[in-house]
Amino acid sequence: MSLVEIKNLTVRYSGIKALDDVSFVVNPGDFLGIIGPNGAGKSTLFDSMLGLNTKYDGTIKFFDEDIKRSKKYLKELGYVPQKPVFEKNFPATVSDVVQMELRDESKQDRIDKVLRQLWIYDLHDRRIGDLSGGQQQRVFIAKALINNPKILILDEPVTGIDQQSTDLFYNILRDLNHRQKITIIWSSHDLDAVNQLANHVACLNRILFFHGESEKFFSNDELVKQYSEASMQEHMRHH
Amino acid sequence: MSFEILTFSFMHRALVSGAAIAILCSVVGLFLVLRRYSLFGDAIAHSSFGGIALGLLVGIYPIWTAYAVSIANALIITKIKDKYNISGDASIAVLLSSGIAVGLVIIGLSGGFTIDIFGFLFGSILLVNVDDTVLILALTGIILVVILVLYRQILYSTFNEQQAKVSGIPVEKINYLIVFLAGITVVTSIQLVGLLLISALFVIPNVTAIMYGKGFKQTAIISMGFSIFSVITGILVSYVLDITPAGTIVLLLIGLLAGTMGIKSTGLLSRRES
Numbered sequence: 173m174s175l176v177e178i179k180n181l182t183v184r185y186s187g188i189k190a191l192d193d194v195s196f197v198v199n200p201g202d203f204l205g206i207i208g209p210n211g212a213g214k215s216t217l218f219d220s221m222l223g224l225n226t227k228y229d230g231t232i233k234f235f236d237e238d239i240k241r242s243k244k245y246l247k248e249l250g251y252v253p254q255k256p257v258f259e260k261n262f263p264a265t266v267s268d269v270v271q272m273e274l275r276d277e278s279k280q281d282r283i284d285k286v287l288r289q290l291w292i293y294d295l296h297d298r299r300i301g302d303l304s305g306g307q308q309q310r311v312f313i314a315k316a317l318i319n320n321p322k323i324l325i326l327d328e329p330v331t332g333i334d335q336q337s338t339d340l341f342y343n344i345l346r347d348l349n350h351r352q353k354i355t356i357i358w359s360s361h362d363l364d365a366v367n368q369l370a371n372h373v374a375c376l377n378r379i380l381f382f383h384g385e386s387e388k389f390f391s392n393d394e395l396v397k398q399y400s401e402a403s404m405q406e407h408m409r410h411h
Numbered sequence: 412m413s414f415e416i417l418t419f420s421f422m423h424r425a426l427v428s429g430a431a432i433a434i435l436c437s438v439v440g441l442f443l444v445l446r447r448y449s450l451f452g453d454a455i456a457h458s459s460f461g462g463i464a465l466g467l468l469v470g471i472y473p474i475w476t477a478y479a480v481s482i483a484n485a486l487i488i489t490k491i492k493d494k495y496n497i498s499g500d501a502s503i504a505v506l507l508s509s510g511i512a513v514g515l516v517i518i519g520l521s522g523g524f525t526i527d528i529f530g531f532l533f534g535s536i537l538l539v540n541v542d543d544t545v546l547i548l549a550l551t552g553i554i555l556v557v558i559l560v561l562y563r564q565i566l567y568s569t570f571n572e573q574q575a576k577v578s579g580i581p582v583e584k585i586n587y588l589i590v591f592l593a594g595i596t597v598v599t600s601i602q603l604v605g606l607l608l609i610s611a612l613f614v615i616p617n618v619t620a621i622m623y624g625k626g627f628k629q630t631a632i633i634s635m636g637f638s639i640f641s642v643i644t645g646i647l648v649s650y651v652l653d654i655t656p657a658g659t660i661v662l663l664l665i666g667l668l669a670g671t672m673g674i675k676s677t678g679l680l681s682r683r684e685s
Contacts, residue, residue, distance in 0.1 A: 222576075222577045223576070223577070224573065224576060224577065243579055246577060246578065246579040247579065249577070251574065251577045253573070253574060256571065256574070257571060257573075258570055258571050259445055259447075261621055262445060262570060263445075263620075263621050263624075263625060263626060263627050263629075263630035264566075264570060264626060264627050265625075265626035265627075267626070268566075268626050268627050268628075269570070271563075272563060272566055272567040272570060272575075272578075273567075273578055274563075277563075297626065299624060299626070302624075
C-alpha cells in the first residue's frame with residue numbers, strides 16, 4: 173500500500189491551471205524531492221495535500237483514504253513551512269512552540285527528547301523570535317516531529333538560511349529518513365541537494381515533467397537539461 | 412490613608428470584582444493583542460453603547476442588552492470580514508462606529524437619558540451590587556475554564572493559523588470563540604472602567620508584560636499581576652483622593668508601561684543574542 177496517492181490532480185486559479193493532471197505515489201520510506209521553478213505549483217500541491225486548498229479536481233489519498241472524506245491523516249503528518257510566519261515579539265519560547273503541536277499532553281518528556289535530537293535543547297527557554305533563521309527552522313522540524321509522524325512534508329525549508337545551517341538541516345533530514353524510517357516529501361530549488369538526499373524525484377512545472385528514481389533523473393543529461401531550460405524560461409518570465 | 416475603607420462592604424465588592432475583571436481582561440486581551448486585534452475590545456465596547464441605550468429605552472437591565480448587541484455585532488462583523496476579505500482594522504472601525512451610531516439614534520428617539528449613560532461611559536466600580544459581583548465572578552470563572560480547556564488550540568491558532576489548520580485545529584471556530592469571549596469580557600468589564608477606557612485593560616498590561624521576554628504562561632502571569640495591582644491600587648487611591656477610579660487605573664497601567672520601557676532602555680531586559 174502506498175502512503176500517498178495523487179491521481180489526476182488539477183488546480184485552477186481564476187481559470188488558469190496551477191497544476192494540470194498531476195499523478196504520482198509515495199511509498200513507505202521514500203525520500204521524495206519535488207523540484208520545479210517558481211510558479212511550478214509546488215506550494216499549490218502542498219496546500220492541496222495538507223487540506224488548505226480543497227478546490228481541486230482529482231483525488232488525493234493518504235493511507236488509502238481520500239482526504240476530502242477524512243482529516244485523520246493529519247495526525248500522522250509533520251509539516252515544516254517554507255518560512256514560518258509569526259509575530260516577531262510573540263511571547264513563546266522554543267518549548268512553547270513545540271508544545272503547541274503536542275497532542276498527547278501526558279508526553280511532555282518528548283519535548284526535551286526531540287529538542288536534544290535536533291541539538292536545540294540549550295535554546296528551549298529562548299523566545300522563538302530571538303533565534304536565527306536556521307535555529308527557527310530546526311525548532312519547526314522539532315515541532316513537526318513531536319507526534320512521531322509517519323510522513324514529514326517540508327516546503328522549501330532552507331530558503332534564506334546560511335550554508336552551515338543548511339548542511340546541518342540536510343544531515344538531520346537524512347538521519348530521519350534513514351534511521352527513523354520517516355517518509356519525507358520535500359520541495360526544493362537545490363538540485364544538488366535533491367541529488368544527494370532524495371531517492372525519488374518529482375519534477376513539476378504545472379504538469380508532472382518527471383517522476384521516478386532520482387538516479388534515473390540525474391543520470392539522464394537530456395532530462396536535466398530540459399528541466400534547466402524550463403526553469404530558466406520560467407525565471408525569465410517572472411523577471 | 413486609613414484602613415477603614417477596607418471595612419466597607421461596597422469596597423469589598425469593588426475590589427473582588429475589580430480583581431476578577433483585571434484577570435479576565437489581561438488573559439483575553441493577550442490573545443487579542445497577539446492577533447493584532449488590540450482595538451477589538453474598544454470596538455466591542457463602543458458597540459455595547461447601542462445595546463445599553465436600547466436597554467434603557469425598553470426598560471431592560473442595560474448590561475443584558477449590551478451583552479446581546481455587542482456579541483451579535485462582533486460575530487456578524489467577523490463573519491463579514493471573513494466573507495468579503497475586509498482588513499482587521501477596517502472591520503474594527505465599522506464595528507466601533509455602528510454601535511455609537513445606534514446608541515445616538517436611540518438616545519435621540521427617546522428624548523435623552525444622558526445621566527444613566529454616564530456610568531457606563533466612565534465606569535462605576537464602587538456601585539457594583541452583590542448580583543453584579545456574583546455575575547462577574549461566575550463569568551470570569553467560566554471564561555477562564557474555557558480558555559484553559561482549549562488552551563493549546565487557542566494559542567496555536569493565535570501563533571500561526573495555517574499551521575494550526577494543518578494540525579487539525581478548527582481555526583475558524585476558535586476565531587469565533589475568541590470574538591465571543593471578548594464580547595462577554597468587554598461588557599462584563601464596563602462597570603470597572605467604562606466603555607471609553609476598556610481597551611486599556613486589554614492592551615496595556617499585555618504590551619508591558621511582553622517586554623519582559625518570557626514565555627507565554629509567564630507573560631500571562633506578569634500581565635495579570637500588573638493588571639490586578641493597577642486595579643486594586645487604582646480603586647483604593649481614587650477613593651482616598653476622591654477622583655475617578657477608571658482614569659486612575661489606566662494611569663497606573665501607563666505608569667507601569669513607562670517604567671518597563673525605562674528599565675528596558677537601560678538594557679536590563681534585553682534578551683540574549685542568538
